[in-house]
Amino acid sequence: GAVVSQHPSWVICKSGTSVKIECRSLDFQATTMFWYRQFPKQSLMLMATSNEGSKATYEQGVEKDKFLINHASLTLSTLTVTSAHPEDSSFYICSAKAFRGGSTDTQYFGPGTRLTVL
Amino acid sequence: GENVEQHPSTLSVQEGDSAVIKCTYSDSASNYFPWYKQELGKGPQLIIDIRSNVGEKKDQRIAVTLNKTAKHFSLHITETQPEDSAVYFCAASPATGRRALTFGSGTRLQVQP
Numbered sequence: 001g002a003v004v005s006q007h008p009s010w011v012i013c014k015s016g017t018s019v020k021i022e023c024r025s026l027d028f029q030a031t032t033m034f035w036y037r038q039f040p041k042q043s044l045m046l047m048a049t050s051n052e053g054s055k056a057t058y059e060q061g062v063e064k065d066k067f068l069i070n071h072a073s074l075t076l077s078t079l080t081v082t083s084a085h086p087e088d089s090s091f092y093i094c095s096a097k098a099f100r101g102g103s104t105d106t107q108y109f110g111p112g113t114r115l116t117v118l
Numbered sequence: 119g120e121n122v123e124q125h126p127s128t129l130s131v132q133e134g135d136s137a138v139i140k141c142t143y144s145d146s147a148s149n150y151f152p153w154y155k156q157e158l159g160k161g162p163q164l165i166i167d168i169r170s171n172v173g174e175k176k177d178q179r180i181a182v183t184l185n186k187t188a189k190h191f192s193l194h195i196t197e198t199q200p201e202d203s204a205v206y207f208c209a210a211s212p213a214t215g216r217r218a219l220t221f222g223s224g225t226r227l228q229v230q231p
């Protein structure tokens with residue numbers, strides 16, 4: 001299947017700093033990428049949908065000024081957690097989907113990034 | 119929007135037994151239903167999916183069934199092995215377009231050796 005990578009796999013930062021997470025589709029072009037957050041023993045919660053070349057669409061309750069998303073190319077989307085606080089500590093997972101119009105496309109997930117804010 | 123319910127939340131079986139996980143969805147526009155396996159500290163891995171023009175799909179020890187009229191779909195794992203132990207998530211979405219998947223709450227499967 002298609003491969004999606006994330007970097008870094010884990011990060012520890014101090015409260016108030018910003019953290020950038022990269023999501024790359026390695027062997028296909030992803031016109032749409034999604035960012036999810038997962039707290040321990042919970043399901044994946046969609047944060048935002050990232051479309052190449054346009055602004056991201058955020059889910060209700062997700063602060064767009066705090067979670068900056070950039071999808072500058074067909075293989076790269078970034079999530080920046082600005083002014084991180086301990087409550088932002090979570091497992092962040094991206095996924096990528098290739099949209100070919102009229103056909104079904106599978107959504108592949110990255111390995112996730114564990115963020116710990118001290 | 120779509121709402122996906124998943125049961126049971128935990129499931130413990132003996133090695134070699136079968137395991138069944140069930141999901142229901144609410145949006146009749148959904149026609150793509152994947153299942154993911156997530157191991158601790160890792161991202162979800164697609165194990166099987168089914169589209170609404172198919173009632174059943176099988177891949178070795180894993181099968182998925184879909185009842186579109188009743189809006190429910192199930193994952194069946196036969197001859198379970200300890201390495202099947204993980205959290206399994208069902209999901210639903212329209213097959214086309216840029217909509218994200220809506221996930222169920224997950225089932226923690228424990229296969230006892």
